[in-house]
Amino acid sequence: MRAVTELNLTPKSACGCGAAHDQLPELDATAIPHAVRHAAIHGVVDSLQPGAAFVLVAPHDPVPLLAQIAERHGDDIAVDYVQRGPEAWKLKLTRA
Template sequence: MDHLKNGLPLTEAGQDIVLDARTIPHAVRHGAVLGAVDQLKPGMSMVLVAPHDPLPLLEQMRERFGDRVGVDYESKQPQEVRVRLTKTAP
């Protein structure tokens, strides 16, 4: 079921939380994604759907969270990149 949760376009598919960043205005996209990752509890993950390879965002995430968030690409398509972000520690 698609819905807005805390103002973010989140879909819960089974146990997966999916955040479709393509629907978030570009000016606030990175902040919204970083805030969503910050809310994950250790052991939780979410799938980020981005319109391109989110390398600048992943660098910001590395600077902010260090090795406390795992990054695993699930798919790379021209208009859709899916990345699983897993919180490994508080």
């Protein structure tokens, strides 16, 4: 029997800052197995429709992942930091 990993794409952010991202789905990267984490996140980014966004929750500043996203999508994906550690980094990713 195969184990199923839940990606934990929740309906809204729990940071409580009151910003517009509170209405966005939140993807907790820590719930994704490390071996497929970047590929899974790229799948979510690739599937964003114009104007759509989500909040990525990462256990560290995902600089290498952001470089990969920029290489794949150029200026089509905007990244805004919502929270910068120390326990988690939250980034809003939006397709132009």
